Amino acid sequence: MTAAYAQEGKISVLNPKGNPPPIPLAPMAPRPESLEGKTVYFVDIKYEGGGSLLKMIMEWFSKNTPKANLVFREKAGMYDEQDTTLWAEIKSKGDAVVLAVGH
């Protein structure tokens, strides 16, 4: 068979692509029935303009969900860096989070 392929000028080569690791699935957090009486955190990741956009979203919340408690926070560090202090605060006091702007 190899000789036949060689005759046709065909060769086999090694695959250069690696294999991705298995990705563990994480279940999403349960949702409240409504945001009334809930504390919603608005977290600015500090991508340029994100803070201003979030404040406009908060403005909408103030008008349309007046019984929600709105909290604005600026995350420490760069866009992709975790802010464990803020996460702990949200875990203890928050009910939901809106993050902007990330990718």
Next chain:
Amino acid sequence: MAVEIEKMGKPAVAIVSNRFVEPAKTKARKSGMPNARLVFVPHPVSGKTPDQHRAYVAGKDPATGKPLMEEIIDGLSKPLSDDDKKTGFVETKPAPRLIGPETPDNLQRLFMARGWTDYLPIALPTEQKVKDMLRGTSRAPDEWVGKMAGGEFEPWQFTVEQVAVNAVMAGAKPDYFPVILAIAAAGIPSLYDSPHSLVRAVVVNGPVREEIGMNSEIGAMGPFSQANATIGRAWTLISRNLANAGIAGETYTGSQGNSLNFNNIVIAENEARSPWAPLSVQKGFKAGESVVSIFCGLGIHAGQGGKRGSAAKPAFDRQIASILETFTSYFGALVVCDPLAAKDLKAQGYDTKEKLSEWLCKTSTLTAADYREQSFFELLGTSKAPAKPASKAPPAQRVARFASPQDINIVVTGGETLAVFQAGNLKYLTSIAVDKWR
């Protein structure tokens, strides 16, 4: 980041601009939460007025066509589906080790179509060529070399043989393989997911440079040596294929890209002609050890050079300092001196690299207001920064551009045809011994 919050038991919605639909979905999928609630606004968000942001809020998600605020409220309070609650693992079937039989032309086309190349022809990795490459190391083909990720994604793990396949494709010789393995073992991809189109550099020190014919003379940083060229190219192919880095629109978002990513900045330090200690020795390795040192940043600029300094009117230190004035603080500097420039600097009194770094650090200042305007300001003072900056000074006060002299690294390479230098806005990341990969 929304995924981390969900994992804490709190519902989260992430607002993303619609230029990043695919990268955001990829990130969610690779974080184990493919249905994470992503809501898209028109791009860009930066540079818009509050009124324009208000209009975004009143408008629709351009990716779905649904009202933006309805999506946010639904994302936070609409009940989850069964899919949203799934646990377990997403596993990918391992790729076959061999491809073919096929004609060489068809294999070239296949490799390019699958995004396994840098869009230049490659040397096809036949079993014989890979076997030959593996003779360049004493390590077993199935031994793990390390892990690498092209950004904030899951790291991929890879073996000696997989690195050898990519080294063959780059056109490397087996003699170069220990250097390529050391670079791979650093776990730092040459392609990185950043809109800034970042670049990487590697400095090679020690006897391995001469043993494998690296060029540190005329044209040292150009396309004039198979070793320099293919070691750098192998790094990019390894990053693409073994870390899934540099997949445009998915794991790579560099807005303009950078031609340096083809084979990166590869510098063999000209230790024989340098008046100073090699970089590797500065990083704690013994003289005579072969070492690769890795840098990342925005790019490299050529200095004017050519005007030799003198004791009465020193020139090169000020010329270098003037280029550093354009640099962002976060990435520091990698100054690359031709041996002639280095010798002139030594004659000026900089008898060590450290003295020059100290002078450049002291000399390079900017106003606190300008400092805070830098794109990477947010990184400074975080765990990723080399040191906490003087970020709270009054706006007009001049502050040091670089946190410490250690942020300014200096290497020597070139053929002494002119006293010149180049300076990269490049930050030192790590050094890896080559000898253990022989």
